[in-house]
Amino acid sequence: MLRSYAKGIAAMLRLPAEHPQNWFRNAFTHLMDCPHGNWWFFVWHRGYVGYFEQTIRALSNDPDFAMPYWDWTQQPGIPEDMFNGVLTPTDRAYEPYTGNVARFTSFIKPALQAYWNGLNSAQRAQLNARGYATFDLLWDDVTGFSESAHAVVPGNAAYAVTSGARYLSRFNRGLDKKTAYGVSPFIVNAGLRPASFNSPNITLSFTSSKTASHVMAPTAATQFSILEAMPHNKVHNCIGGVGAIDPGPYGNMTNFLSPLDPIFYLHHANMDRLWDVWTRKQIALGQPYLPTGPDLQTLANEPFLFYVNSSGQYISGNAGDYFDATAFSYxxxxxxxxxxxxxxHVSNVGKISPLQATINASGASVVVPAPLIQGLGGEAGQTSLVASITLPRPDGASAPREFDVLINAPEGVTQVDADSPYYAGTIAFFGPMMHGMKMSNDATFSVPLRKELGVFSNAAGASATLNIKVVPSGGQRAPALPLRDVSINAL
Incomplete structure (x- = not known):
């Protein structure tokens, strides 16, 4: 399959910039249209990866090609074969296009501008809602130019030079320990436990926040589900260099041209697989696996207007076309x-009232009763506790994108390893601030709390006070984030 994948990529690289199936043009579909932080995240990426799989099938001349998935929970490192030839974006085959930003600009910008000029009114309306009222605003996100700073911000550039297109290498292909925790059995199982496709209580929700449109930029109402926030975002950032080379420039996987790295599709195939697993779990329980009532029509009728099929034709459809993997016969x-x-497993959410934390100058504090601590386990029939944390996203040229959640860390402790008794997980933002983001940049993340945390181990059958703070990950020099709201929910 990887040999056919490489043949298909090579064929896409050879297509002219004007061709809809050109490798780079295909990635721009993601930059222009992809949803993150909302309930269309899974279904949009299913359509995107599904058409891409069919394109590789056609251009590789392998009618049996099927996109492999990278199960990072069982293999927490990039598969070694993904460093062979065009399967890595650092290969010399990319050099004629991405050797430097001037070369990339001269190759792709004229064709992309012509495509933009031919977009219809419905496509323009969606791009405008995304924050791209003009082509220049879109191109600013390619180069990382910031209007507010009147300068290029390296970490915000969607373009990555060939030599720096992927941070991990053949000889350093393992996920770092905090990313490995983010894809661990405990986190993934917690992400599969919610009982609803979407819920106002993000702990109960398999998907991220419900929004009016899939192209809306994240707002203060944005809530990230466990699987999108932790495995998805953290793997993107790890491969792109967040934490290791802050504040950038980063590799492809860190920003919205992430499909320029062939690992993107194996990563998202695994995310899609987990949606399929969750769907089958819901069916086995006799529970809905999609929204019900008017919400189902709202979700299903959302127009997706930028896909390209295996014949190189632009197509439009609705989200409901991709609810089932059989849409692509896989x-x-x-x-x-x-x-x-x-x-x-039937979720405990709703059976136990959320525990509301008290916000203070150093973070937040909440008391967890002894029965909840004694029921911790994460296995079927046992309770998982999840902290829902609302915090502001810092803006600026060197603002961190990842933050560690610490529980009962001693005063002055702001850096911990993944095996620390104070480490609860890492909150990871994917991509730079988008043009459409206005005044408020708050977002809510769900962080499952493992029973091995020191505060639970030391409870000895009693209740426990959790003192929660959120600090920049990787030792970046920035203050702890002020918390807007924190609650503890049972899952």
Missing amino acids: DYQPGFGEKCVEER
């Missing part, structure tokens, strides 16, 4: 998570 070989289908 299913998945078993991987991590299948056990939840057999266990048929």
Whole structure:
């Protein structure tokens, strides 16, 4: 499959910039249209990866090609074969296009501008809602130019030079320890436990926040589900260099031209597989796996207007066309998570009232009763506790994108390793601030709390006070984030 994948990529690289199936033009579909932080995240990427799989099938002349998925829970490192030839964006085959920003600009910008000029009114309306009222604003996100700073911000550039297109290498291909925790069985199982496709209580929700349109930029109402925020965002950032080379420039996977790295599709195939696992779990429980009532029509009728099919034709459709993987005639070989289908775990959310934390100058504080601590486990029939944390996203040229959640860390402790008894996980923002983001940049993240945390280990059958603070990850020099709201929910 990877040999056919490489053949297809090579064919896409050879297509002229004007061709809709050109490798770079295909990635621009993601920059112009992809949803993150809302309930269309899974279904939009299913359509995008599905048409791409069919394109590779056609251009590789392999009618049996099926996109492999990268099960990072069981293999927490980029598969070694993904460093062979065009399967890595650092290969010399990319050099004629991405050797430097001037070369990339001269190759792709004229064709992209011509495409933009031919867009219809419905497409323009969606781009305008995304924050791209003009082509120049879109191109600013390619180069990282900031209007407010009147300068290029390296970390915000969607373009990455060939030599720096992927941070991880053949000899350093393992996920760092905090990313490995973000894709660990505990986190992924927690992400599969919610009982609803979407819920105002983000702990209960499999998907991120409900919005009026899939192209709306994140706002103060944005809530990230566990699977999007932790495995998805953290893997993107790790491969792109967040934490290791802050504040940039980063590799492809860190920003919205991330599909320029072929690992993108294996990563998203695994995200899509987990959606399929969750769907089958819901069916096994006899529970809805999509919204009900008017919400179902709202979700299904959302127009997706920028896809390109395997014949190189632009097509438009609605989200409902991609609710089922059979739209592309595929299913998945078993991987991590299948056990939840057999266990048929019923969520505890709703049975136990959320515990509201008190916000203070150093973070937040909340008391967890002894029965909840004694029920911790994360296995079927046991309770997981999840902290829902609302915080502001810092803006600026060198603002961190990742933040560690610390529980009962001693005063002055702001840097910990993944195996620290104070480490609860890492909050990861994917991509730079978007043009459409206005005054408020608050967002809510769900962070599952492992029973191995020191505060639970030391409870000894009693209640426990959790003192929560959020600090920049990786030792960046920035203050702890002020918290807007924190609650503890049972899952």
